[in-house]
Amino acid sequence: MNDAATLLPEDEARARVLALATPLSAEWLALDDALGRTLAEDVLAQRTLPPWDNSAMDGYAVRADDLAGSLPVRLPVLETVYAGGTPRQEVRPGTCVRIMTGAPLPVGADAVVMRERVRPVPDGGADQVDILEAVESGQHVRPRGEDAKEGTLLLARGTPLGIPELGLLWAQGILSAPVPRAPRVAILSTGDELCRADEPPRGRIVDTNAPSLALAVRRAGGHPSLLGIAQDTRDSVGEFLSRAHGFDVVLTSAGVSVGERDYVKEVLAAIGVQQHLWRVAIKPGKPLVVGKRGSTLFFGLPGNPTSSLVTFELFVRPALRRLLGHTDVDPSRVPGRLDGRLSKPPGLAHFVRVTAAWKDGNLWARPLATQTSGVLRSAATATHLLHFAREASSLSHGDPVELLPLSWGA
Template structure:
């Protein structure tokens, strides 16, 4: 049995980025940049008004002064002329500042009388003007290689006139559930069967980090059926193959021997963590193979803490572990044993408006309803002592992966 840190180190040694592709902007969100992005224009490309009002020569504006309005400048249709002494132009947010003007006075600070505009207060020259290139200049590096493409990053790339981006490819996944006791949702159960939920949970969790997720169905607890279905996975384009169940060493736990018979090199089996100790990792060629426990909470916890970091690394992420928080405990935490414990929890806001994390007492690895109520996992280190209210703990958010 190895530590989680050692397990991740071994996995990352094989989880090199898969390759690079060029994608249109509308498909690039959620990817990691493979090359930096430079601006193909300045933003704004001209001096622009930051509000609705009047474009003026700032030095002329004093309380009670009146100027002649000689035209209008609006977004997409600027004023074609130049402002001279004693003149102003009606201007709208985002419109080009007319030649000769250097300042915008908000309309609330004026008293229009037809084409005569009286100004109530003095104004600081340059006020309410977005100078050309204020956000970014032409040819400036606006996004660096290795950055994750959030919606705001996509907006920035678009504003800089980039139609396509060079990004790392996402992995393709294949998921196989195992167990004679499993049946698909919606079917009639016999007295010794349960509903298969792991594939649905894992697909929902991992799909945002994958280019495609192939559902291989349910394999019976026979070497023949496992070999057939896993053979299909190895013959497919999947970069990562995930099994659930059958990962222990019981008489019906056949996943490991079948994987070995198919040529998979098992790197490790069993991690010092709870839930999820019987987790297996190996590889065949350039395919990574994960054997997750069958209990649904164990499958989800190991997928969150082990498989997701691997998928992020394959997708080029510079931070494959994902988001982590440091929060105070809302209730005490018991001492931990020799395995790192990922405790179901909820991030809450206390009466004074301070965030805290509240452990959920349920720890059964098959208790899905408690996991569904959780929005976080507390990381309780190996052999950690009991912790009081207010102690700062590491937290993995579950709903912002």
């Protein structure tokens, strides 16, 4: 039976997920460890930077009015001021000071002429120069407080801490910052057919979901913990899930569809997890269940390896970013063009694994040869997911497409 019409659209499902996620409590981290996190509080500037007007160029500090007439203008040089030094003389009308980048602007000067626009006076030594170019007041000057003014907002709550933002904090003498703590994420695989990679298979297959999801969690900023592999029984699934107390997020893989031994959804309900969605109108990844108990988010991901990675990318990663205090959490989308042809029945949005490369000013996306969700080869080498819309049935070569850059690649 075609039940696509009763399934949740991808964007609505993600909106429900994000409504369940709020930033976690704050911890203080040294700035060296805070890269990529977000601020949990507003930060006010403690210092005015720069603390004085200073030169943006190597050149000569002048009074702009002295250069308003015909050029060149010959001026005596009173002194040289280096970065880290202090001017000793005032620039009076008809004088100038040689100055280096970053040095404080002398009293009386209001502009800097670049060194390249100044000519030494023959036989005048270093005491006189000819100024070849007029400047306006403030030209080539970095004004006091341009970067920050004491007591004003430096960085707002929720600001992602990249390298420039951390530089702003260091410049203020701030060595640590409050950030939402990293989510603790428990990961459970289910299935009688599974074994760990360090075990002899003996007719089983190696569980790649748990270690792959753990890497994805770590890359998203969380702290993963592997719970193990539960057997396909209610008791085993329940016993393993009982170990998930104290985590912020719990991820399970497999056991969430309608199979005879798919017990995860049933066990989650039995332990008090309130279900907020089940099954999304996407391929791969339709049998997704999301719920909450207390402050803990539960994601029942599909068991097929590629399906678990795709649903992580579309739903879990945005939730982890929200827990980390980010506001821009939806998967990024970039325009591209299809290199090939695609067709499907309408009803489900397909997220096609593609490799994308720039050519002639466009990002061309070529679908991988296999899209089977049960094998990891259908995800290996992919750089983007191509969003093949729910209502669409065909795409032709060169058609504009929407691409989602993947976080799981190299």
